[in-house]
Amino acid sequence: MSEPTPPPPTEPTSGASPARREGTAIARQSSEGQSNTAPGKRSSWLPGPAQGFGVTFATMFKKVTTEEYPEVPKQTKPRYHGRHVLNRHPDGLEKCVGCELCAWACPADAIYVEGGDNTEDARFSPGERYGAVYQINYLRCIFCGLCIEACPTRSLTMSNDFELADDDRQALIYTKEQLMAPLLPGMEQPPHPMRLGENEQDYYVRAPQPGSDAEPVIGERA
Numbered sequence: 242m243s244e245p246t247p248p249p250p251t252e253p254t255s256g257a258s259p260a261r262r263e264g265t266a267i268a269r270q271s272s273e274g275q276s277n278t279a280p281g282k283r284s285s286w287l288p289g290p291a292q293g294f295g296v297t298f299a300t301m302f303k304k305v306t307t308e309e310y311p312e313v314p315k316q317t318k319p320r321y322h323g324r325h326v327l328n329r330h331p332d333g334l335e336k337c338v339g340c341e342l343c344a345w346a347c348p349a350d351a352i353y354v355e356g357g358d359n360t361e362d363a364r365f366s367p368g369e370r371y372g373a374v375y376q377i378n379y380l381r382c383i384f385c386g387l388c389i390e391a392c393p394t395r396s397l398t399m400s401n402d403f404e405l406a407d408d409d410r411q412a413l414i415y416t417k418e419q420l421m422a423p424l425l426p427g428m429e430q431p432p433h434p435m436r437l438g439e440n441e442q443d444y445y446v447r448a449p450q451p452g453s454d455a456e457p458v459i460g461e462r463a
């Protein structure tokens with residue numbers, strides 16, 4: 242019987258690994274089993290402090306990007322998602338039909354809609370229904386735009402207005418009156434009868450007839 246072979250001597254476990262101590266590349270094994278190679282030591286003839294301040298010196302000579310807001314208002318991109326707008330038809334009737342599709346599409350549950358019935362004495366929109374109560378809670382809204390995609394009448398769109406900050410939580414729940422587009426020349430404050438046709442088809446399906454009061458939709462903001 243021969244004596245058992247003693248195990249080979251091991252490296253000391255304190256301090257950095259052999260690869261880092263020697264300044265060579267270190268091979269790491271990621272969780273996916275792929276091997277990443279990272280340099281163990283930066284090679285440069287500059288001393289370390291000069292390398293560190295290199296970024297600072299380079300930035301000193303770049304164009305300053307300081308915004309002078311609010312003295313100089315920020316110009317957003319044309320398709321920026323800002324505050325919502327409830328649009329009107331060219332005669333002033335509301336485009337919203339109270340269908341609640343925007344509320345169902347909202348992932349943040351930020352929209353509350355209650356539909357109401359139009360009557361011949363009190364008509365707010367073409368067709369049967371209108372949005373009697375409409376609220377958007379800007380404490381919840383994440384400005385994703387899914388609600389305006391869901392709206393079948395293009396009633397709901399988004400403006401470029403981003404100045405929505407407030408120190409009152411109640412004030413950030415916008416009501417229908419705050420969200421409605423302003424009345425432009427030629428528009429009349431609802432309720433009033435349909436001016437642009439006999440029924441809602443004339444508003445939502447058929448193109449405006451030449452010579453009629455129906456002009457290209459103005460005041461609608463994307």
Ligand code: SF4
Binds near residue numbers: 350382
């Ligand atoms: S923009 Fe998005 S989060 Fe805001 S109300 Fe519309 S669907 Fe909801």
Ligand code: SF4
Binds near residue numbers: 337391
């Ligand atoms: S804004 Fe559009 S989707 Fe929302 S209730 Fe009105 S018509 Fe329907």
